[in-house]
Amino acid sequence: MRTAYSVETVRAAERELMARLPEGALMQRAAAGLAAACAGRLRRTRGGVYGARVVLLVGPGDNGGDALYAGARLARRGAAVTAVPMDPERTHPGGSAALRAAGGHLARAVPQRxxxxxxxxLGIGGRGGLRPAAAALVERIPPGVPVVAVDLPSGVDADTGEVAGPAVTADVTVTFGAYKPGLLIDPGASRAGAVHLVDIGLELPSPQVEALQHADVAGLLPEPTATSDKYRRGVVGIVAGSAQYPGAAVLAVAGALRGGAGAVRYVGPAAEAVLARYPETLIGPGRVQAWVVGPGLGEGRAGEVAELLAGDAAVLVDADGLRGLDAAALRARSAPTLLTPHAGEAAALLGVSRESVEAGRLDAVRMLTQRYGAAVLLKGSTTLVASGGAAVRVNPTGTPWLATAGSGDVLSGLTGSLLAGGLSGADAGAVGAYLHGLAARRVGGPLLAQQVAEALPDAWQDTRHP
Ligand SMILES: NC(=O)C1=CN([C@@H]2O[C@H](COP(=O)(O)OP(=O)(O)OC[C@H]3O[C@@H](n4cnc5c(N)ncnc54)[C@H](O)[C@@H]3O)[C@@H](O)[C@H]2O)[C@@H](O)CC1
Ligand SMILES: Nc1ncnc2c1ncn2[C@@H]1O[C@H](COP(=O)(O)OP(=O)(O)O)[C@@H](O)[C@H]1O
Ligand SMILES: [K+]
Structure with missing residues (x-):
């Protein structure tokens, strides 16, 4: 499991540790890890540190201090280091002195070579969009030169991944003590490049955000045992498709058949299309452990959604099923409930704009889970899964090629199947998104939604091999 912590949590852990260590010790740990990562990078790109031209963009706080001390370490190994302070009056004094003593120097303009x-x-002390002096330095970063962000890319909100205005786009981010949510959630995550964690000895409580990894997913997958039969493995029911959108039913069934349930049942007007493609499907109403309702349903079918929500099986609501959802009916349920909106559907559920959901994905998913009393999977680049007050899960797999019609239908079938296998709403959502994203990466691109479904068994097996 990869875990991420809010600024408040990191600050508290830092205070606690600093009280037990000599002054400046934490910054030296951070700078040592940062310098080592930079040296590694320089070894790979140009064979070594000696003679390398290194430019430090230095802000007014401790983030600038880290850069200066790391720069001093690189200068002692023969690099030509130039520091450009954002505000020469407010630059970490110890760091500046260390850099000068090591042979580095300070400049006003950003060298272009x-x-x-x-x-x-800026690190975790950054607030709001970059102010003009910081933005001006970011603009002067020479194109094509590798950028290492110190702790996090400046301009990215550490707690949410929000980016208000200009921000650094890094090749590598060297982060200290703990991942920050903004390094894992877009738009911030795509500014961070490869994230490298330097242990500085922080002791941390439970995380605010977490990302499953192969072993976590493998541990959650419902696998058959010697005593399994198809009913014990769980039956998933799919209520999807319409005369207008029969394909959504086929794709949801395609996902469901690969999600580990013992049987897939289909209820709706696209039975012929479903059977033609998947003769394994049971047709018509019957008992299930989990329902998937919504993909390609079209308008005027809210009654079917309400009926399923009134029952005692687990329910996943997607796409057209999300229209006009009754929050009180959802809150009254005791069986697992999972909503899987994309940003547009989430915006409608919250009564806000799509843009504000995309800019503040973490807030949006938290608000949805609170308002509807259900687990929520918010789709998009960096899919998020929230439920109750637990850590929000960010999906580390996937590819932008998934932004193609029908891939969401495969995801809802797959995830419903995992619900039928006994996973909680949050676990089914996180595991479903993980496998779906892994399968898509296996296919590459451009991809068809049905290819994602076909790659799911291989993705499932991949999770067993770290
Ligand atoms: N506290 C600790 O124990 C450690 C902190 N470390 C480093 O310290 C950093 C945090 O340092 P600080 O708390 O000094 O904060 P920062 O260095 O992140 O930034 C604070 C300064 O930036 C200015 N600022 C804030 N938002 C701005 C904006 N949008 N545009 C322009 N200027 C802005 C503030 O006025 C303040 O002067 C961490 O990210 C990390 O790099 C590391 O040395 C590890 C140990
Ligand atoms: N930019 C992106 N990067 C990665 N994944 C994406 C991106 N945009 C969409 N996706 C994924 O693609 C799928 C699309 O689902 P959805 O929006 O419901 O489409 P549809 O209803 O057409 O199938 C979701 O799994 C979503 O997370
Ligand atoms: K930074």
Whole structure:
């Protein structure tokens, strides 16, 4: 499991540790890890540190201090290090002195010839969009030169991944003590590049955000045992498709058949299309452990959604099923409930704009789970899964090629199948998104939604091999 912590949590852990260590010790740990990561990068790109031209962008706080001390370490190994302070009056004094003593120097303009740029403008003390002095330095980063962000890319909100205005786009982010949510959630995540964690000895409580990894997923997958039969493995019912959108039914069934349930039942007007493609499908109403309702349903079928929500099986509501959802009916349920909106559907459920959901995905998913009293999977680049007050899960797999018609239908079938296998709403959502994203990566691109469904068994097996 990869875990991420809010600024408040990280600050508290830092205070606690700093009280037990000599002054400046934490910053030295951070700078040592940062310098080692930069040296590794320079070794790969140009064979070594000696003679490398390194530029430090230095902000007014401790983030700038980290960059300066790391720069001093690189200078002692023979790099030509130039620091450009955002505000020469407010630059970490110890860091500046250390850099000078190591042979580095300070400048006002950003040198345009460089082998590496360190972004030490803002770390977890950054607030709101970059102010003009910081933005001006970011604009002057020479194109094509690798950028290492110190703790997080400046301009990214550490707690949410929000990016208000200009921000650094890094090749590598060297983060200290703990991942920050903004490094895992878009738009921030796509600014961070490869994230490298430096242990500085923090002791941390439970995380605010977490990302499953192969072993976590493998541990949650419902696998048959010697005593299994198809009913014990769970039956998933799919209520999807319409005369207008029969394909959504076929694709949801395609996902459901690969999600580990013992049987897939289909209820709706696209039975012929479903059977033609998947003769394994049971047709017509019957008992199930979990329902998937919504893909390609079209308008005027809210009654079917309400009926399923009034029952005692688990329910996943997707796409057209999400229209006009009754929050009170959802809150009254005791069986697992999972909503799987994309940003547009989430916006309608919250009564806000799609843009605000996309800019603040973490807030949006938390609000949805609170308002509807259900687990929520918010689709998109970096899919999020929230339920109750637990850590929000961010999906680390996937590819932008998934932004293609029908891939969401495969996801809802797959995830419903996992619900039928006994997983909770949050676990089914996180595991479903993980496998779906892994399958899509296996296919590559451009991809068809049905290819994602076909790659699911291989993705399932992949999770067993770290
Ligand atoms: N506290 C600790 O124990 C450790 C902190 N470390 C480093 O310290 C950083 C946090 O340092 P600080 O708390 O000094 O905060 P920062 O260095 O992140 O930034 C604070 C400064 O930036 C200015 N600022 C804030 N938002 C701005 C914006 N949008 N545009 C322009 N200027 C802005 C503030 O006025 C303040 O002067 C961490 O990210 C990490 O790099 C590391 O040395 C590890 C140990
Ligand atoms: N930019 C993106 N990067 C990664 N995955 C994406 C991106 N955009 C969409 N996706 C994924 O693609 C799928 C699309 O689902 P959805 O929006 O419901 O489409 P549809 O209803 O057409 O199938 C979801 O799994 C979503 O997370
Ligand atoms: K930074």
């Amino acid at each position: 460089a082998d590496l740029v360190l972004d030490g403008l």
